Amino acid sequence: MLNRSALLLRYKAPAVQWINDADPSPGGSSVTLEEVNSDLTVYLISDEVAESPEEVRRWVKANWRLLFESELEGWYTDPTLWPKLTLKRFDEWFDVECHSTIVDSLGTSIEDDEAED
DSSP: OOSEEEEEEEEOOOHHHHHEEEEEEEESOOOHHHHHTSOEEEEETTTTTGGGGHHHHHHHHHHHHHHHHHHHHHOOOOOOGSOOOOOOHHHHHHHEEEOOOOOOOSSSSSTTTTOOO
């Protein structure tokens, strides 16, 4: 088991609507809520944060902008396509899930794929 917890942002309909509306290449196929939520980014957070829903919310309130930017960047790297970022909009666009048990089933060392040698 790892000494981390997992935080996921599950997309809601308004976020998917933005993804489809902001597409700089009109005429492409639209994505669905199911498709968007089929492969989510996992954010590792400390075990202490995951101890209660109140602690998770406190952490999210302190980090919502970074989370929001990370998710938007995954769709469109041009910030001019992004909406105004507010905590209210973050809450309207995402459900926050926290999972406190992370099991490393491989047993090999964990490496940062983007780390410089």
